[in-house]
Amino acid sequence: MILAQVFLALVMATNLAVVAALDRRDATADRRRHDDLENLRRAADTDGLTGLANRRRLDRDPTTAGQSWGVRGEPLSLLIPDVDEFKSYNDRFGHPAGDRVLVVVAAAIRSTLRTPTDLPARYGGEEFVVLLPHTGLADASRVEARIRHAVGALAVSHDRAARGTLSMSVGVASARPDDRRADHSRLPTEADAALHAAKRAGRNRVECA
Secondary structure (H helix, E strand, O other): OOHHHHHHHHHHHHHHHHHHHHHHHHHHHHHHHHHHHHHHHHOOOOOOOOOOOOHHHHHHHHHHHHHHHHOOOOEEEEEEEEEEOOHHHHHHHOOHHHHHHHHHHHHHHHHHHHHHEEEEEEEEOOOOEEEEEEOHHHHHHHHHHHHHHHHHHHHOOOOOOOOOOEEEEEEEEEEEEOOOOOOOHHHHHHOOOHHHHEEEEOOOEEOOO
């Protein structure tokens, strides 16, 4: 009788250990699946060349920023920095060199941002976008000045550029909820128009919408 009880206790203890091990294995598998999904999400939202957010991420985030803009009554600004004469740089030095330039320009842009909510992204080709929640036009203008200074400080030789080195033009647009005419959804269009005005005015400059 005693042996039977001991045997039964051993069987129960073994079963409990097996169940605990299976639970731990399932929990580990769940964590791995979660980590894998998170890694896939980050990869889908990241530009493979520069490591910045990509257009997919940017197209999603303005909606969230716009909701904050309307609910909290905070300003929202958008910058579109664009590398000047980039096509001629690619033609002169080749696409691998152009890719290297985009990488260092992206790093320069990222280095100028001071707030965790600021979102730098590569929108396509040599065009970047910086989304600045909680930022009015005056502060956005200071950010764009830091960006152009940082890119200029790279001193990347570009003999087809007017100054002989790589530069950027930037379009800036900003909206405040207390302005009844303001509409945050128009910021990309307005910043793009400002960028084209900066290009027409001679490049290596900023224009505000």
